[in-house]
Amino acid sequence: MDSPRKRTSTAQPRAPADHAERFRRVRDAHQSETAEDYVEIIAELIGEKGEARLVDLAECFGVTKATVNNTIQRLQRDGFVTSEPYRAIFLTDKGRKLAAASRERHLVVRDLLISLGIDPETAEADAEGIEHHVSKTTLEAFRRHLAKQRRPRD
Amino acid sequence: MDSPRKRTSTAQPRAPADHAERFRRVRDAHQSETAEDYVEIIAELIGEKGEARLVDLAECFGVTKATVNNTIQRLQRDGFVTSEPYRAIFLTDKGRKLAAASRERHLVVRDLLISLGIDPETAEADAEGIEHHVSKTTLEAFRRHLAKQRRPRD
């Protein structure tokens, strides 16, 4: 007598306090967040050093190797990476796709912040959190704004 | 032989892959997030209906009453709210302060998104997640941008 998951989905005339759906989306974003950051960094490491080792990830995220190990197992379970005991970590196709999209979005968010006059250091830091909450629509708007900036008078 | 918390803090010449600190900040933001959203909504409910009831919060966040109950206990433990069994929930001074700051920031973030041409619906939704990752510096830049927009030629 309590399950809050269903929502009539009939696109009602504007429910009073329709906060719930928004908060649900934020919670969803938090779920995807770890995967997005991991595959992005893994792709980066593979690009830079040829392979992604657990110890590099630990250093990169500022967590212990044990934590990374757990996370990698979850990512493997969810089909983003493959890895055999004591070996490097690889991306699946699904992982590579997510990595590419995440990287793109990350850069757009960072550049947008910079375009608003924020210093690159802060922009990079804030982008790391903001990126996961930027919808397709908003990302598009960010891209448009950047394009406009680049050629002010067209 | 593994604790990743310390960082020499000597402000080194730019460590290679200084990602760690950024991710730490994102994790911190996630910790404060629940408190920020709750006090904001509680303040809103008190403003609108005179009091904030557990059942309203549950509806608002789209979670069960049991979940809200847990959260309120944590918020009480952390000094943001007071509440006695079967009674309404009130904000402490600390809670009211956090609520005011959160609301302010929320509005700035939302308005900034709108000012970039994003529809209010999407802006509101994305702001709900983004707000928690916007630093003081970035918030200031957002405010500046909004001021500039409002009076285009000064």
Next chain:
DNA sequence: CAACTAAGTTAGCTGTAGCTAAGTTAGGTT
């Protein structure tokens, strides 16, 4: 004033994400 119901509470479960401590393995050095 009794009874019903909505609101709130409690107990007990799940999964994520972090940690420490202790053990194992792979691969380079001698």
Next chain:
DNA sequence: AACCTAACTTAGCTACAGCTAACTTAGTTG
């Protein structure tokens, strides 16, 4: 070939944040 050590794994813990199911209370209503 043996050995060291860094890399990795495992086990076992914590807190947060969600859930269901069952229970209790407060307040309204007949």
